[in-house]
Amino acid sequence: MTAPVGRASNGHAPGGYDKHAYEPFAVTVDLAVLTVRDGVLQVLLVERGHEPYAGHWALPGGFVLPHESAETAARRELAEETGLKDVSELHLEQLRTYSEPDRDPRMRVVSVAFAALLPHPPEPHGGGDAVQARWLPYDTAGPLAFDHDRILADAHERVGAKLEYTCLAPSFCPPEFTLGELQQVYETVWGTPLDRPNFRRKVLATPGFVEPVPGAARLTGGRGKPAALYRAGGATTLHPPLLRPTPEGRS
Amino acid sequence: MTAPVGRASNGHAPGGYDKHAYEPFAVTVDLAVLTVRDGVLQVLLVERGHEPYAGHWALPGGFVLPHESAETAARRELAEETGLKDVSELHLEQLRTYSEPDRDPRMRVVSVAFAALLPHPPEPHGGGDAVQARWLPYDTAGPLAFDHDRILADAHERVGAKLEYTCLAPSFCPPEFTLGELQQVYETVWGTPLDRPNFRRKVLATPGFVEPVPGAARLTGGRGKPAALYRAGGATTLHPPLLRPTPEGRS
DNA sequence: TGACTAATAGTCATACCGACTATAAAGAGG
DNA sequence: CCTCTTTATAGTCGGTATGACTATTAGTCA
Numbered sequence: 001m002t003a004p005v006g007r008a009s010n011g012h013a014p015g016g017y018d019k020h021a022y023e024p025f026a027v028t029v030d031l032a033v034l035t036v037r038d039g040v041l042q043v044l045l046v047e048r049g050h051e052p053y054a055g056h057w058a059l060p061g062g063f064v065l066p067h068e069s070a071e072t073a074a075r076r077e078l079a080e081e082t083g084l085k086d087v088s089e090l091h092l093e094q095l096r097t098y099s100e101p102d103r104d105p106r107m108r109v110v111s112v113a114f115a116a117l118l119p120h121p122p123e124p125h126g127g128g129d130a131v132q133a134r135w136l137p138y139d140t141a142g143p144l145a146f147d148h149d150r151i152l153a154d155a156h157e158r159v160g161a162k163l164e165y166t167c168l169a170p171s172f173c174p175p176e177f178t179l180g181e182l183q184q185v186y187e188t189v190w191g192t193p194l195d196r197p198n199f200r201r202k203v204l205a206t207p208g209f210v211e212p213v214p215g216a217a218r219l220t221g222g223r224g225k226p227a228a229l230y231r232a233g234g235a236t237t238l239h240p241p242l243l244r245p246t247p248e249g250r251s
Numbered sequence: 252m253t254a255p256v257g258r259a260s261n262g263h264a265p266g267g268y269d270k271h272a273y274e275p276f277a278v279t280v281d282l283a284v285l286t287v288r289d290g291v292l293q294v295l296l297v298e299r300g301h302e303p304y305a306g307h308w309a310l311p312g313g314f315v316l317p318h319e320s321a322e323t324a325a326r327r328e329l330a331e332e333t334g335l336k337d338v339s340e341l342h343l344e345q346l347r348t349y350s351e352p353d354r355d356p357r358m359r360v361v362s363v364a365f366a367a368l369l370p371h372p373p374e375p376h377g378g379g380d381a382v383q384a385r386w387l388p389y390d391t392a393g394p395l396a397f398d399h400d401r402i403l404a405d406a407h408e409r410v411g412a413k414l415e416y417t418c419l420a421p422s423f424c425p426p427e428f429t430l431g432e433l434q435q436v437y438e439t440v441w442g443t444p445l446d447r448p449n450f451r452r453k454v455l456a457t458p459g460f461v462e463p464v465p466g467a468a469r470l471t472g473g474r475g476k477p478a479a480l481y482r483a484g485g486a487t488t489l490h491p492p493l494l495r496p497t498p499e500g501r502s
Numbered sequence: 503t504g505a506c507t508a509a510t511a512g513t514c515a516t517a518c519c520g521a522c523t524a525t526a527a528a529g530a531g532g
Numbered sequence: 533c534c535t536c537t538t539t540a541t542a543g544t545c546g547g548t549a550t551g552a553c554t555a556t557t558a559g560t561c562a
Contacts, residue, residue: 024275024276025275025276025277025278025279025315025361026275026276026560027276027278027350029363064276064361064501065352066352066359067352068352069350069351069352070348070350070361071350087530094347094348094349096345096348097345097347097348097363099278099315099320099321099322099323099363101317101318101319101320102319108317110278110321110361110363112348112350112361137548143505147554155562159550170548179540179541180539187522195520195521195522196539196540197521197522197523197540197542197543198337198519198520198521200540200541200542201518201519201520201542205518223528223529223530223537223538223540224527224529224537224538224539224540225526225527225528225539225540225541226527226528226540226543227539227540228540228541239497239521240517240518241492243519246490271504393557421517429509430509430510431508446551446552446553447508447509447510448509448510448511448512448552448554449550449551449552451509451510451511452549452550453549453550454550461516472560474506474507474508474560474561475506475507475508475509475559475560476507476508476509476510476558476559477508477559478508478509478510478559479511479560488560491548491549491550496551
């Protein structure tokens with residue numbers, strides 16, 4: 001149902017609007033902004049300056065404004081929090097909506113959660129007064145405010161799953177990247193080491209996943225043989241999927 | 252973010268509540284209730300009795316009440332619309348939230364959409380006055396009210412995808428079912444015929460997907476060799492996945 | 503009894519995957 | 533300059549899963 005039209009099954013009188021037929025909610029967006037830096041999965045967090053949860057870290061977010069969709073609000077918040085000029089290219093994905101009645105002790109707040117993937121994280125840029133924003137490692141992102149631990153865990157799981165069957169991984173990488181960097185994205189998000197030759201074979205076997213940068217360009221990060229550079233191809237889904245190694249057990 | 256605490260990045264004064272910091276929204280749930288009957292994918296729809304979209308079919312749904320989560324509201328609506336006594340066992344899955352500002356011409360309504368899977372559909376049970384509820388074939392579910400076409404398509408896509416890598420399919424079947432019935436679920440949702448021996452091999456190769464009903468029970472639906480009966484096993488995910496045949500092209 | 507129908511069993515060549523070895527191309531350090 | 537280390541890349545090999553088939557079994561219907 002979309003409109004506040006009372007229906008018999010609702011126990012409301014049919015007709016126009018009924019002020020008592022619904023309760024207004026505050027609607028917000030919460031963002032799980034993830035990046036991979038130096039082989040560590042990091043998440044953008046803000047420190048709360050007020051009760052409840054004053055001093056706790058929380059996911060960035062904010063209200064959906066009257067003229068906005070949740071997606072628009074999420075992208076606006078993403079731009080504000082990261083300080084990036086152009087976030088229109090970033091991957092932003094709606095996770096799910098969290099609506100437990102008691103998730104905010106003060107009032108009824110329904111929050112639409114999003115996961116965002118960033119390549120080179122711009123430095124956190126301090127927020128306003130009394131509030132700071134920082135990149136923190138996912139593993140040590142202690143207990144967060146509200147139900148944000150759950151949201152963050154859901155974001156991690158979703159991203160990990162989407163790496164398997166979509167071409168999402170380059171979203172974590174700069175425009176041109178080596179296969180080693182791409183592999184590190186998978187290993188970091190999944191928390192599992194991967195066999196390098198096999199990873200390479202599978203990535204290159206999927207047409208349109210990555211395409212070589214023609215100018216025989218190479219990148220030298222340190223010692224070792226220079227790696228060829230690739231950029232994201234046009235494909236969006238992975239056939240066959242790049243499954244993460246099962247921890248053994250089936251379920 | 253969860254609470255209406257103004258933050259510098261929001262341009263709001265920090266502190267307690269600011270009546271102008273947010274706009275209240277009506278929050279509803281929309282349900283895409285799907286079933287497979289006689290090899291046809293069917294969806295539960297209600298006919299609207301009022302403007303806008305009077306006379307159009309729409310997905311069932313209703314308001315989230317003040318004390319409810321969206322999941323609770325969805326399950327309550329599901330029970331009301333289907334007339335089922337116990338919906339606690341039914342598979343109910345949050346799809347995503349639709350929040351375009353103009354999706355309802357009258358006011359700002361944010362809707363959390365759910366997909367529900369039913370086995371033996373109970374007959375629609377007429378709704379209240381001026382509103383009827385009916386099962387209609389998915390393919391001929393003409394243009395629906397609001398953005399419900401989109402929601403329904405998203406539900407179909409989600410369910411189709413989840414059949415690949417989860418043990419969701421028995422949710423469409425009665426407690427005991429034949430492998431032929433299970434295969435028909437896949438074929439109907441995917442819209443693709445499957446090879447019967449291969450389907451059987453893959454289903455039985457995944458431990459915990461289905462388990463045979465021990466009493467050598469058999470079901471005779473008509474002619475042909477009687478089929479063994481199975482019930483859902485304890486597994487929740489499919490390893491290896493049961494991938495739908497790719498229409499050839501990769502992407 | 504003899505089609506006809508549907509379930510179940512089995513075959514076979516190919517694709518894919520994980521584990522592994524081998525080679526190439528750079529830097530570091532003596 | 534030579535060797536060791538490091539990283540990228542190439543290739544091998546056996547096991548498993550898969551798609552396309554064929555064969556057999558066990559019922560109903562005429």
